Amino acid sequence: xxxxxxxxxxxxxxxxxxxxxxxxxxxxxxxxxxxxxxxxxxxxxxxxxxxxxxxxxxxxxxxxxxxxxxxxxxxxxxxxxxxxxxxxxxxxxxxxxxxxxxxxxxxxxxxxxxxxxxxxxxxxxxxxxxxxxxxxxxxxxxxxxxxxxxxxxxxxxxxxxxxxxxxxxxxxxxxxxxxxxxxxxxxxxxxxxxxxxxxxxxxxxxxxxxxxxxxxxxxxxxxxxxxxxxxxxxxxxxxxxxxxxxxxxxxxxxxxxxxxxxxxxxxxxxxxxxxxxxxxxxxxxxxxxxxxxxxxxxxxxxxxxxxxxxxxxxxxxxxxxxxxxxxxxxxxxxxxxxxxxxxxxxxxxxxxxxxxxxxxxxxxxxxxxxxxxxxxxxxxxxxxxxxxxxxxxxxx
Amino acid sequence: xxxxxxxxxxxxxxxxxxxxxxxxxxxxxxxxxxxxxxxxxxxxxxxxxxxxxxxxxxxxxxxxxxxxxxxxxxxxxxxxxxxxxxxxxxxxxxxxxxxxxxxxxxxxxxxxxxxxxxxxxxxxxxxxxxxxxxxxxxxxxxxxxxxxxxxxxxxxxxxxxxxxxxxxxxxxxxxxxxxxxxxxxxxxxxxxxxxxxxxxxxxxxxxxxxxxxxxxxxxxxxxxxxxxxxxxxxxxxxx
Numbered sequence: 001x002x003x004x005x006x007x008x009x010x011x012x013x014x015x016x017x018x019x020x021x022x023x024x025x026x027x028x029x030x031x032x033x034x035x036x037x038x039x040x041x042x043x044x045x046x047x048x049x050x051x052x053x054x055x056x057x058x059x060x061x062x063x064x065x066x067x068x069x070x071x072x073x074x075x076x077x078x079x080x081x082x083x084x085x086x087x088x089x090x091x092x093x094x095x096x097x098x099x100x101x102x103x104x105x106x107x108x109x110x111x112x113x114x115x116x117x118x119x120x121x122x123x124x125x126x127x128x129x130x131x132x133x134x135x136x137x138x139x140x141x142x143x144x145x146x147x148x149x150x151x152x153x154x155x156x157x158x159x160x161x162x163x164x165x166x167x168x169x170x171x172x173x174x175x176x177x178x179x180x181x182x183x184x185x186x187x188x189x190x191x192x193x194x195x196x197x198x199x200x201x202x203x204x205x206x207x208x209x210x211x212x213x214x215x216x217x218x219x220x221x222x223x224x225x226x227x228x229x230x231x232x233x234x235x236x237x238x239x240x241x242x243x244x245x246x247x248x249x250x251x252x253x254x255x256x257x258x259x260x261x262x263x264x265x266x267x268x269x270x271x272x273x274x275x276x277x278x279x280x281x282x283x284x285x286x287x288x289x290x291x292x293x294x295x296x297x298x299x300x301x302x303x304x305x306x307x308x309x310x311x312x313x314x315x316x317x318x319x320x321x322x323x324x325x326x327x328x329x330x331x332x333x334x335x336x337x338x339x340x341x342x343x344x345x346x347x348x349x350x351x352x353x354x355x356x357x358x359x360x361x362x363x364x365x366x367x368x369x370x371x372x373x374x375x376x377x378x379x380x381x382x383x384x385x386x387x388x389x390x391x392x393x394x395x396x
Numbered sequence: 397x398x399x400x401x402x403x404x405x406x407x408x409x410x411x412x413x414x415x416x417x418x419x420x421x422x423x424x425x426x427x428x429x430x431x432x433x434x435x436x437x438x439x440x441x442x443x444x445x446x447x448x449x450x451x452x453x454x455x456x457x458x459x460x461x462x463x464x465x466x467x468x469x470x471x472x473x474x475x476x477x478x479x480x481x482x483x484x485x486x487x488x489x490x491x492x493x494x495x496x497x498x499x500x501x502x503x504x505x506x507x508x509x510x511x512x513x514x515x516x517x518x519x520x521x522x523x524x525x526x527x528x529x530x531x532x533x534x535x536x537x538x539x540x541x542x543x544x545x546x547x548x549x550x551x552x553x554x555x556x557x558x559x560x561x562x563x564x565x566x567x568x569x570x571x572x573x574x575x576x577x578x579x580x581x582x583x584x585x586x587x588x589x590x591x592x593x594x595x596x597x598x599x600x601x602x603x604x605x606x607x608x609x610x611x612x613x614x615x616x617x618x619x620x621x622x623x624x625x626x627x628x629x630x631x632x633x634x635x
Contacts, residue, residue, distance in 0.1 A: 010552065106511065108533065110491055116572060117495050123576035130485060131512065132534040149541050150533040152512040160530055167548050188495060192507035246479060246520040246529040251447075252508035260526060263475060267528070267554065382513025383520060384529060 009273045012238040012391070013166040014231040016224040018333045019086025021078055023059035023217050023320045027085045031330070032337050034319065035345035036366050041320035042203070042215055048187045055199035058185050059217020059321030073128050074184045075109055076137040078220035082180065083138060086222045092142060092176055099144035100174035102165040103135045103222075104157025104181035105325035106380065108150070111186040134182065146174045153244070154380025155285075157181050158221065158328030159388050163242030165225050175230065180222035183324035189216060196252070198289060204322075205349040206286035206315035207293045207361045214287045217321025221329035237336040237392040240373075241272030247383030254292060258299040260385040261285075261377060265303045272389035274373060276304045279311055281344055281371035283331040285379050286315020287322055288349065296377065297357040303375075312369065314362040318349030328378040332388050335374035339392020342370035370394065400547040401598040402591050402633050405624035406461030408453060409587040409611060410434050413460065415624045422612035426583035430574070432612060433567040434586040443521070448509045450486040450565045450588075451518035457561060457588035458519055465592055473524035478555040480546050481516035481531045482538040482562045484615035489568035490514070515563055527555050539619040543602070543635035546593040558593040560635070564615035585612035589620035591635070598634035600626060 020027065023041030024034030034041065041059045050056030067084040068077035092099055108131020116125040127133070132150035139148045147168060153160045158181025165179030183189075193199050193216060200213030228238065245267070247260035254261070269275070282304075284296055301308040316334055323330060338344045344367040351363065376388045410432030411417040411425070419425035426432060436449045437456040444452055462469060490510045497506070508514060513531055520526070528549050532538040539562050546558035566573060566584040573580050603622040607614070611621050626633045 110510075113488075113491055114495055116575075117492060121575065123579070126572040126575045127579065129488070129491075129572075130533075131487070132484075132538070147541065148534075148537075150538070152531045152533050153529065154511050154513045164530065164545065167545070171544075171548060173544075188491070188510075192494065192510065195507055244529045245475070245527065246516070246525055248520040248524050248526045250521070251514055251517045260529075263526060380513065381508050381511045382517030384513050384517075384531070 010271050011170055012228055012240050013169055014226045014228045014238055015236045015336060016226050016231055017086055017090035018223045018236060019082045019089065020219065020221045020330060020333065021061060021081040022219040022330065023061055026065050026081065035316055035334065036343060038348060041217060050190060053190055053194040055194060055201055058215050059323065060185050061218055073109055073112055073134065075134040075182055078182050078184060078218065079134050079138045080141055082220035082222045083142060086224060090224050094175040096143045096145040098146055098175040099142065100146035100168050100177045101135055101139040101144050102149040102151065102161045102177060102179040103138065104151040104161035105131060105183055106152065106154050106157055107183045107189055107324065109133050110188050111184055114188055142178060144178065153384035153386060154382055155324050155327055156378040156380045156384040156386035157325040159378045159386035160244055162239055162329065162332060162388060163244065166239050166242060169225060169227050177225040178222055179225055180329040181325040182220035183218060183326055185216055185218035203349050204288040204318040206288045206318055206347050207354060207357045208350045209352040209354040211288045211290060211293060213289055214317065215321040217323040219323035219326035219330060221326045221333055223329065223333065234396055235393060237339060237390055239388060240391050241268040241389035243267030243271065244386045247385065249383055252381055254295050254379055255383065258295040260383055261296065261379055262299045262302060264385040264387040265299065265375065265377060268387035268389045274389060276307055278373050279304060279375050281335065281338060281374045282311055282313040283335050283374060283376040284313050284315045285377050286317055288317060294356045297359055300359060309359060312344050312362050312367055313359045314345060314347045316345060318347060328376065328386065331376045332390055335376055335390045336392045339371055340395050342368060344369055344371065399595055400550050400593055400635050401596045402623045402635055403594045404461055404465035404592045405620055405627060406457045406464050406590045407621060407624045408434060408456050408460055410585045415628050418610045420610065422583060422585065422610055426612065430582050430584065431566050431570045432583050432585040447518050448490050448514065450489065450563050451515050453588035454515045454519045454561055454563050455522050457590040458523060458559065461590040461592055469523050475527045476556045477525050478528035478546060478549045478558040479516055479520055479525045480542040480558060480560050482542040482616040483512060483533060484535040484564060486515060486563045486565050487512045489565050492568055516561060519561060535615050536618050539616045547635045550593065550595050560591045560593055562616040562620050563588040564617050581608065581613040583612045585614050587614040587617035589617045591620050591623055593635050598632050600631040600633045602634055
C-alpha cells in the first residue's frame with residue numbers, strides 16, 4: 001500500500017496563457033474545437049517510411065506554420081510554432097535573464113541522430129541529436145536568458161516540466177517561465193513501439209472493452225507561468241500542485257498496482273491542499289493499452305474514494321494519439337479550457353465500457369460541465385509518474 | 397541552498413574508482429586516447445543481463461555511494477528518497493544501437509532502454525526508490541539544476557534524502573563526437589557519480605566545477621566529481 005503523501009503545501013502558480021501545435025490544428029483554438037467536435041487527428045503517416053511496420057498511422061502534423069521556416073530540426077520547429085501561438089496570446093513582460101524555459105521530451109532530437117547516422121556526416125546534425133538542443137533553440141527564439149531545463153521523464157515529461165517551472169518561480173529564479181513539452185513522430189519511435197506490439201490496428205479506444213493499444217502523435221504545447229501576485233489581467237488558471245514518483249517496478253511496463261502513479265497523485269493533491277471531494281474532473285493518461293487503463297482506473301478509484309464513479313474522467317489520446325513529451329502539457333491545457341468554456345471533451349474511441357475500468361469516461365459527446373479543480377495524471381517508460389492539480393478560471 | 401548539504405558521493409570513472417583514481421593531469425594521462433572508457437561493472441542478476449552499460453553504471457555509482465557513506469540499500473528504499481538523474485548523452489549508445497540494428501531484428505526488450513529514463517529506472521528498481529523523481533538532460537548545468545531540485549524537495553519536506561545521479565558514456569558514439577571535434581574537450585572520460593543530499597548545514601559553498609584538468613570531460617558528472625574532491629578534503633559542501 002502506498003503511504004500517504006506528506007508534501008508541504010506550496011504556493012499556487014498562475015498559468016497565464018497557452019500555445020500549441022497538434023494534429024488537430026496549428027493553434028489553441030483549433031485544438032480545443034477539434035476535441036469538442038470530434039476531429040480525428042489520426043492519419044496515414046506520410047513524412048517517413050512505414051511500409052515495413054505493422055502500423056503506419058499516427059497523429060502526424062501535415063503542415064508546419066511558416067513561423068518556423070528555416071529551422072532545420074522538426075522538434076525545434078514544433079516548439080517555435082507553439083511559442084508563436086503562445087506569444088499571440090500573452091506578452092513575455094520581463095527582462096530576458098528573468099525568463100526561464102523548461103520543456104519536457106521523450107525523444108529530443110533523436111530524428112537528427114537518425115540522419116546523422118544515415119546520410120548526413122556533418123557536425124551540425126550530430127550536435128542537433130542532443131535531446132536538450134530544442135529547448136535552447138526555444139530559449140534563443142524567446143530571448144530567454146534565464147535557466148533552460150530539459151526534462152525527460154518519458155511520457156510524463158510535459159507534467160514534470162510544469163512542476164519544475166513552478167518551483168523556479170517559487171524559488172525566485174525567474175519571473176516568468178515558459179514550460180511545456182514536445183515530441184516528433186519519427187521512424188525511430190514508430191519502429192520502437194511497433195516492435196513492442198503496442199500500436200493498434202484499430203482506432204485508439206481508451207478505457208473501452210475492445211481497446212488494443214495506442215497510436216503515436218506529435219505536438220508541442222507550452223504555457224506561460226508567473227507568480228500569482230505578479231500576474232495582472234486575464235489568465236487561464238492556476239497550477240496548484242505537482243507530484244512525481246518512480247514505480248521501481250519495470251523498465252517498460254507500469255507497476256501492476258499503480259503504486260507510483262498513486263503516490264504522485266496523492267503528493268500533488270497534498271501540495272495543492274485539496275481532498276478527493278474537491279476534484280471535479282480527471283484528465284487521465286488513458287493510452288488505450290489494456291494494462292495502463294485498467295491500472296490507472298484502479299488508482300483513480302483509490303485516490304477518489306467513494307466519489308470515484310461520480311467524477312468525469314477523459315482521455316484525449318483517442319483524438320490525436322499519444323504525443324509523448326507533449327501529452328501531459330496538452331492535457332493540462334485541456335483541463336483549463338474545460339473550466340473556461342464549461343465543457344469537458346469526450347473520450348474519443350470509448351464506446352463499450354470495460355467492467356475492469358468502471359468509471360465515468362465521458363462517452364461520445366462533450367459534457368456540459370465547468371470543472372474548477374482538475375487532476376491530470378501521466379506515466380511513462382522507466383516507471384515515471386507525474387500528476388498535476390489545476391484550477392481553471394472562467395473567462396472574465 | 398540553505399539547510400542542505402552533500403553528505404557523500406559515489407564515483408566510478410574511466411580512471412578507476414573514487415577520486416583517488418583521478419590523475420593529476422587528465423590530458424597527460426590520456427596520451428593519445430580520445431575516450432577513457434569504463435568497463436561494464438559486473439552485477440549479478442537476470443535483470444542486468446539485458447540492461448545497458450549505462451544502466452549498470454548508474455547502479456554501480458549508487459553502490460559506491462552506499463559504501464562511501466556506510467549505509468545499506470535498505471536505508472534508501474521507499475518513498476522517503478528522491479532520485480534526480482542528469483546526463484548529457486548517456487542515451488546515445490542505446491539510441492545508436494537501436495537505429496543501426498538490422499531491420500526486422502529489433503528486439504522487444506531493447507527499445508525501452510533507448511529512453512533516458514532507463515538509467516534511473518534500473519537504479520530505482522534495484523534500490524526500491526519510490527519517492528519524487530526527475531530526469532534532466534544537458535551537461536554541467538543539468539546536474540546543477542538537479543542539485544537545486546534535490547535541495548528544493550528537501551526544503552519542502554517532500555523527502556528526507558535525495559540522490560543526485562549522473563552517468564556519461566561516450567565510447568559507442570566517439571565518432572559522432574569527433575565530427576564536432578572543435579566543440580569537444582578531450583579526453584572524454586566516462587563516469588557515473590551519485591551524490592547524497594540531506595538536510596543540514598553546509599560548511600562550504602558548492603565547489604566550482606574546475607575538475608576538467610584532473611578528470612577530463614565528464615559531462616554531467618563534473619559537478620559531482622567536484623563534490624567528491626571537496627568531501628575528500630574534509631569540506632561539507634552545500635548543493
